[in-house]
Amino acid sequence: MEQLELHQLEDHCIQEHLPPCTAACPIHVDVRGVLAELGRGNSAAALTLLNKTLPFPGIIGRVCDHPCQTACNRKDAGEALEIAALERACAEWGGPPTPPKVFPKKGKRVAVVGGGLSGLTAAFDLVRKGYAVVLFETDGRLGGSLWEISEELLPRTLLMEETRRVEALGVEIRLNAPIADESALAELSATFDVVYLAVGTLSACSFGLALDAQGCVQVDPVTFATDRAGVFAGGGMLHRPGESSFVLAMSEGRRAAISIDRYLQKVSLTAARYNEGPYVTRLYTNTEGIDPLPAVSMSDPRAGYTQAEASQEAHRCLQCECMECVKVCEYLEHFDGYPKKYIRQIYNNLSIVKGTRYANTFVNSCSLCGLCAEVCPEDLDMGEVCRRARQIMVAQDRMPPSAHEFALRDMAFSNSDKFALTRHAPGTEASAYLFFPGCQLSASAPQQVEKTYVYLREVLSGGVGLMLRCCGAPAEWAGRTDLFEEVQAGFMADYRALGSPQVILACSSCYRIFKEYLPDVTCVSLWDLFDAHGLPEEAGAVPQEGRAPLAVHDPCTTRHESHIHESVRHILERLGCPVEELLLSREKTECCSYGGLMWLANPELARDVVRRRIGESPTDYVTYCAMCRDFFAAQGKPTLHLLDLLFPLSVEGYGSEGVDGARRGPGYSQRHENRIRLKRHLLRDVWGEHVETERGDEMIPLRFTEAVQERLEQRLILVEDIQAVIAFAEKTGTKFVNRETGHFLTHYKPNNVTYWVEYAPEGDGFVIFNAYSHRMELVEEESA
């Protein structure tokens, strides 16, 4: 991933942007942080944090016009926080401030003209940076226009005490020292390296500086440089009376100090200076569902908040952040970050030459479902980021082989002769339609695939062909562009041979793949067809009266297919089935963990994802994706497939029987077996062909206990793998024996995995006691 591509993606995540209060504050006080400390009752910690940006908290807490409060998101849920009063409380209850750190002297001299808040702030910042600062004040006291504030609001002792802090830091104060005209400025410029002018509202004298149309001193809006070299200006003299504020004056003093420092260090005054003044943040904070709360009132408004009141008020702070995607995604929450952080980790992961790629698991754990993009105020899709990252990992030859291999083998199986089949309907030589049930529905519910094919041939004219294959989704999820293209080419060849009919898709993952990658292939969702052509007769076989309600789980790959959502709800309505809508449904639906092969790359997380989804309603679920159904049912959530309601009568001949929502789906081996049988049944029943499937090792009869079978499922070891191992052992005699138990132990590596099987002969077959596998290879061929 290119650096630029990364930065562009990263920029879409706004989680690290400042909260609205801080962005609106001209000097960007960390209000959220201060209020968090206050809310916890830590006044001292709150004051320390406040002091980081604010040199005179006691004063500003009383006189600030608090633009932060106008921006506060709390106003949408009650009233805005009383931020100014809380700052004042901080200064009041936080104890004496810790003196700020002062850098070593740099040997340059700065003159600050004006002892108001702007000049004081500039002097404060510059003396800390190590400059020798002399402050010239016309009057006999510091504070400038602060003395116009009533004594009741701003006690004089506080005013004098806080302004005197600059002196304690080493600023030389010259009171009764007016700098009142151009020649006095010229004299200062000759004696000092830089001059900062902050004399308040201009009266008669403009120091011979350029003025704007309003009659105010004209400065560069970013650097506060005047038209005279080495002279900067800020505060009231830049504004018409009443158009500035104390906190803005401080902000300008601070920004001018940054410029002065850069000017004296002879570096660019303008480089990388953005958002230094007040601005509107991009940070989004959702206030929906937050209980409205009014501001905490003060028992004595003149005295301000007591410590307890301040803590209570601060506790109302929403601690603004976005996290919209993280809130709805178990995966994004699981790794303790948010997209901006994750994208940086992915970038590092892809750039590592030597070392551990810690983000591999992260990249491979995403279901690629796109819910994050749906809820993101800036449309950032982490699924797309992870999909791209996987493709790059594959291209770099850095994709962990164990991550997706099992699913890719399953895909290869589905596209092999064992399952793959392409036919026109019997007795026809043309197809207007092509039914493509998909690999997983065929594995989970082969009997319903058979029935659906009968239904389609009844309601549609012009011929309905059939194609059994996998659409290639596993390869796309695994970043295996090579395999994906191969699968698509295979499909296209068969599809063209049939005369390019309209493809009927039962699986929404297939639907997404076709829509995205084969735009020239006309597709229709099976559910839209049921809705248009009426329900199968069999659907009426179960009485509709008093049906229990079902909550609809939309498969994540239908996210942007609202027509499918509608069709499914129409069908349920016609079935007389009361429908409950989940909070996250339709375009905001969640993935069942099958998407993106999360279930394979991160089984623990996948379990949590399913648990979260099935816990969203106590009502039984109905869905129209075989994997969603099987995954939910596997963790105890009764879930029906829509086909269970359309074809409620079970058929004999497959591993799983019945259409009970609580039934467990077939295991991995049975899924293969079901596909083999589906092909055989269809050929026999629809085309009248009797096929002897080539089944070598797979004819070896095996017997397991349920516990062993469960273990094989967990270890992703298929019956066909075990059969291959035993066939090899029995043929070559390569095995170990335990004389005590009579068991054999043997191993074989039919693919990238070595399988070990403990077994014993029994009748015409074998009983299996255990099996395990590894990927490491042994060098054992040479004789000892």
Add this chain to the structure above:
Amino acid sequence: MTEYGHQAADEVWECARCGVPLEPREISVSYLDSAFPVELLRCPKCGQTLVSEELALGKMIEVEKQLEDK
């Protein structure tokens, strides 16, 4: 990797082909261009080597994961 040459008493395997007890022997195991010596039980006659379930699902899978992330 540590030694895995020891077997529990009820898990004594011998080579079915050669009919001899297994002996611990240092064997090279490899994955993704990395190789390590491990002490494994092996048939002294035909060289057939045993990987126990404990090793396969313990240390081996751990090392496989580490190497996959390298």
